[in-house]
């Protein structure tokens with residue numbers, strides 16, 4: 440999936456030197472009209488994500504919304520000679536128009552971490568932002584697929600679910616917490632240690648999206664490279680769990696992962712679009728409503744289809760180390776879920 444998305448981007452870039460070729464190429468590969476809206480489009484993630492979504496030939500309309508600065512981002516991105524028509528929307532008055540008719544809404548709106556903070560420290564500000572944006576989604580595009588990036592994802596997804604339930608629009612098949620960056624990191628770190636080609640690697644990452652709730656299943660990594668020792672697996676697991684913090688510290692107060700997150704967000708949105716378009720066997724890890732553990736929301740492999748989630752896949756065989764990791768994450772994840780639900784219903 441990642442390889443095919445990169446191929447699509449490369450194809451677009453190659454063909455963009457001749458606009459009539461671009462038109463002909465899209466004409467010969469018809470794909471349905473799809474509107475994608477990015478909420479928080481002027482931010483650190485939002486801008487490169489807007490760029491990557493503009494390069495995606497599955498998108499016909501790209502709506503870029505933020506509280507400020509979207510006219511400039513939209514004008515800039517709109518000059519790229521690819522399929523989608525780009526419009527910028529700014530402020531509460533224009534939120535409805537940004538959302539109307541959307542097939543996929545991607546939400547990277549909210550504040551990022553600074554060194555010393557946990558993702559949960561963002562709750563007080565971001566919970567309110569997510570609640571108000573989801574209230575608007577329920578009103579203007581209740582059938583859209585939602586890709587929630589805003590942290591703490593472990594709580595913002597339950598908040599969104601509660602808002603949609605109250606509005607009578609909740610469809611558990613269409614609400615996704617974006618955990619793709621955990622998978623992206625696990626793939627990169629594993630390839631380096633196992634000595635395999637990073638482009639071929641897959642590693643499921645389950646649980647949630649914060650600290651120990653991020654549980655990479657390296658025992659299921661493919662392809663198998665050199666055998667890794669228990670110490671190496673422990674170190675890889677910790678590096679994946681602390682990947683966000685590694686970036687926050689390196690940026691030293693200037694925010695958290697934005698470029699790798701934009702890539703991960705674009706990969707996940709592309710998978711959702713393919714699913715909506717009926718492409719078979721699209722599987723990505725995501726944090727969704729789930730019954731595969733006793734937790735009501737849980738990240739695992741999910742098969743995507745025309746209605747969003749087609750199937751939440753099970754965990755497969757776990758090593759003792761992974762089983763222990765699963766037990767260790769449950770209480771934190773449960774309390775983050777409860778915190779979100781309580782906030783939404785307060």
Ligand SMILES: NC(=O)C1=CN([C@@H]2O[C@H](COP(=O)(O)OP(=O)(O)OC[C@H]3O[C@@H](n4cnc5c(N)ncnc54)[C@H](O)[C@@H]3O)[C@@H](O)[C@H]2O)C=CC1
Nearest residue numbers: 479481482483484505547548549550551588589590620700
């Ligand atoms: N799920 C994941 O794997 C990851 C999640 N994140 C999270 O993504 C969020 C955004 O991060 P950055 O882009 O780096 O932050 P940023 O501060 O650069 O951008 C956030 C944008 O959201 C906008 N915004 C604030 N309130 C809004 C509202 N009510 N409606 C629309 N837009 C609004 C801001 O104006 C700003 O442009 C943070 O919560 C961060 O923790 C970051 C990296 C990875």
Ligand SMILES: O=C([O-])CC(=O)C(=O)O
Nearest residue numbers: 552620682683684695696
């Ligand atoms: O660490 C953060 O605050 C941002 C994030 O979720 C990540 O990079 O995985």
